[in-house]
Amino acid sequence: MWDRVKHKFEKFPARMAVARKIVELGLKVGENGKIYCGDVEISDLALARASGVDRRTIKSTVDVILNDDQLSAIFNNIHPAGALLKNIAKNLGFGVVEIEAEAGNPGILAKSTELISREEISIRQAHADDPELEEHPKLTIITEKPVKGELINEFLKIPGVKRVSIS
Structure with a gap:
């Protein structure tokens, strides 16, 4: 496109x-x-x-x-994706995982959601920035409850992941 x-x-x-x-x-x-x-x-x-x-x-x-x-x-066919809950997640008791990765690496979303599901945490939203629009694209995952900080090292093992923040 x-x-x-x-x-x-x-x-x-x-x-x-x-x-x-x-x-x-x-x-x-x-x-x-x-x-x-x-x-x-x-x-x-x-x-x-x-x-x-x-x-x-x-x-x-x-x-x-x-x-x-x-x-x-x-x-003519673009539609808004809806509200991103990132900025209000804490107010709602949700967790936020932000992953900065190198564009073009397949499987980051799949492997990230697998890590979260192993902790038996539901995912409310997932939003990936378009690497054509963002200089540092991020994958933002909103979870039903906060994810443990100890998982940062597991996220960093995913090929292509450069940075991770959990809140």
């Missing part, structure tokens, strides 16, 4: 910033040229501020997307 997006916007860094922000926030570009989060319309001005560009850049980015069948098929 990103190869196609990058190719279309490589000469226009401001438009690329808008496209990244749309994907990062799970926004979609409607066929009517409006930007939506679910069924809530997002103003061009709000998106421009969040992207660090002016409103005209939002409009020109949307025009490019809608006039390209491949981009339109992508950006």
Whole structure:
């Protein structure tokens, strides 16, 4: 996906910033040229501020997307993933495991959830950052109850894992 997006916007860094922000926030570009989060319309001005560009850049980015069948098929079908519970997990009595890993290593999610399941702890959420969007992508796992800190060494044995934090 990103190869196609990058190719279309490589000469226009401001438009690329808008496209990244749309994907990062799970926004979609409607066929009517409006930007939506679910069924809530997002103003061009709000998106421009969040992207660090002016409103005209939002409009020109949307025009490019809608006039390209491949981009339109992508950006018309993005849906928000829902609330990430990471920042409120402690308030809810949940645990958080954050794993920073090298992009492209298969099995990190599977091996991490296996370690957690061995402790008979249920997983509420798992969220993996897109390595194309994040410089240091993380896997965030929200657990039904906090995970023991002693498991950090076990997580670090997983190939590709660079850092782990448990809270």
